[in-house]
Amino acid sequence: MYAQMVKTDSSKVRDLSEMTDEERAFQERIDRGEKIEPTDWMPDGYRKTLIRQIGQHAHSEIVGQLPEGNWITRAPTLERKAILLAKVQDEAGHGLYLYCAAETLGVSRDELIELLHAGKMKYSSIFNYPTLTWADIGAVGWLVDGAAIMNQVPLQRTSFGPYSRAMVRICKEESFHQRQGFDIMMKMANGNSAQRHMAQDALNRFWYPSLMMFGPSDKESVHSAQSMAWKIKINTNDELRQKFVDQTVPQAEYLGLTVPDENLEWNEDKGGYDFSEPDWTEFFEVLKGNGPCNRERMEARVKAWDDGAWVRDGLMAHAEKRHASRTAAE
C-alpha cells in the first residue's frame, strides 16, 4: 500500500459498550468478516478515514508514474521500454480504480485531485526520491512494489467492499511488476562493473526509503488501532516491515548485493532479521515537503492538470453540445 500515517479522527478505540446501536451493529458486521458496501450505513470516521487512505493510495499511483516515466524514454532495449510502458499503464489503471472506489464514498476524483494539489492530501513518501540510473527502475519494481505488495495482499481482506475488490486486481498486477523489477536487478547485478555499481547504488539509496513506506513504528502510530478495528488496516507497520526485510534480504544476497545496514543480522530466537530503523527525521522531513523531489513532483502534476484544463473543458463542451442537439431532435 502507498498510504502512510492515515488519520482516523479518533485517539482511542471505543469498545462495543460505548457505541450507539448503529455503531455497534456496524462493528459487529466487521468483526464477523462481512464486507461493507457503499450504500450501507457507516460511521463518519470510517468513511473519512477510507477516503484519506484510498485517496492517498490513488495519488501515489499517479505521482508514481513520474519517477518511472523518467526512464521510459531512455529504456535500454525495446523490450524493456515495452515492459516499463505496460507497467506504468497499469499504475495509472490502479489510480483509476482507486479513485472510483473513493467515489463510492461520496467524494469526486476532481475534489481529491484538488486536495492533492493544494497540499491537503499526501502521496507515498517514496515517490519523492529520484530515479537516477536505470538500476533505480529495477529497485523501484523490486523494493517499492515489493513493499507495496506486502501491504496490499492483506488489504484484499479489508472491510470495505470496493477497496477490497480493487486490491485483488491490483495485487495480481503488482506481483508482475515486482518480478520485472527483480529481473532488471538480476541483469544489472550480473552485468559489467558499471552495471553492478548502479545496482548496488540503487539498493543503497532505496533501502531505507522502502522501509519507511510502512510508516513509523507501531509505538508512534496513534491511528493504527482504530484502523485495525475497522479492518482497513490488517497488520501493524512493524509486522509488515519485518516481513519485508525477511523476504528481501535473501533476494539481495542472491543478487550478490549488500544491504546497507551494518546491524543486519539473523535472529534465531525471533526467526527474523534484526535491522536498523530508517532515519525517521528524514521521513518526517519528506512528509513535510522536504524530500529531494517533492517540489518537482507536485509542480509536474499541477502543470499537467492546468495545461490540460482546455482539453477537459473542450470535451465537456462537446458533450453538452451533443446532448443539446439530441434533446432538440427528440
Place this chain on the structure above:
Amino acid sequence: MAMSGDIIANDILFEWLLRRGDTPLILGHRVSEWCGHSPVLEEDIALANVALDLIGQSRLWLTYAGEVEGKGRGENELAFLRDAWDFRNFLLAEQTNGDFGKTLMRQFLIDAYQVPFLAALESSGNERISEIAAKAGKEAVYHLDRSADLVIRLGDGTPESHKRMQTALDMLWAYTGEMFAGDAVDEAMFDASLAPKPENLRPQWQKTVDMVLDQATLKIPQSDFAHQGGLSGRHSEHLGHLLADMQFLQRAYPGATW
C-alpha cells in the same frame, strides 16, 4: 545481390522495412514522453497504451529488417545504434509533442494513413509482411477510432480547444504530403506485389481526414507544400535530440546486456 525469394533485392526490402519500423518507433517514443503529464487520467492510460502498441509494431518490423539485412543486427541494434541519417521515419512522426492538441493531431494524421496502408499490406505477396500488417492493422483501427473521436470533440468543443486544434493542424499539415511521395523503393515493392504505392492511398486518407475535420469544424489548409526528407534520412533538428535521449544507455555502455 542477395534476393528474397527472387522477388525483390534484399537491400530494397530492408530499406522499405526500416520505413515501416521507424515511424512507429519514433512516434511511440514521442507518445511515451507524455507519461504522467496528460490532461486526464484516462488519457495517461490511453497514451501509454498507444505508445506500447507502436513500440510493439516497430519491434516486429525492425526484427524482420535485421533478418533481411543479414548482418546480425536485431531490433535493438537498429533502434539504438543508428544515427539520425539512417532513420527512415516520416518527418511527421518526429515532430515535438507540443500541447495535447498537437500530439493528438499528429496521431490522427498518421493513424488515418496507417489504417489503409496496413490493410493493403495484408494482401502482400510476402507472408511475413502480411502477418505483421494484420496485427498492426488491428491496433491502427482502434488508434484511429480514438484519435478521430478526440479530434472531433476538441475541434468542436470550446473556442479555445477549437483554436488549439486548428493551430495544430496548420502546423502539421505540411508534413502530411511526404507520406504519399513514394520513390524507387516503393515502386519496386509495388511492382513485386509486396506493397501498395503510397500515392494510391491518398484518396482513402483524404476521405477520412475530410470527414473527421469537417465534423471537427476545422479548416484544411490550402497549401500543397510538403516537407520531404524522412525517407532519405534528412530529418528535422528534433530527431537528433530524441535519439540522444533514446540511445543514451546503449551508447554510454557499449556491449552491456540489459
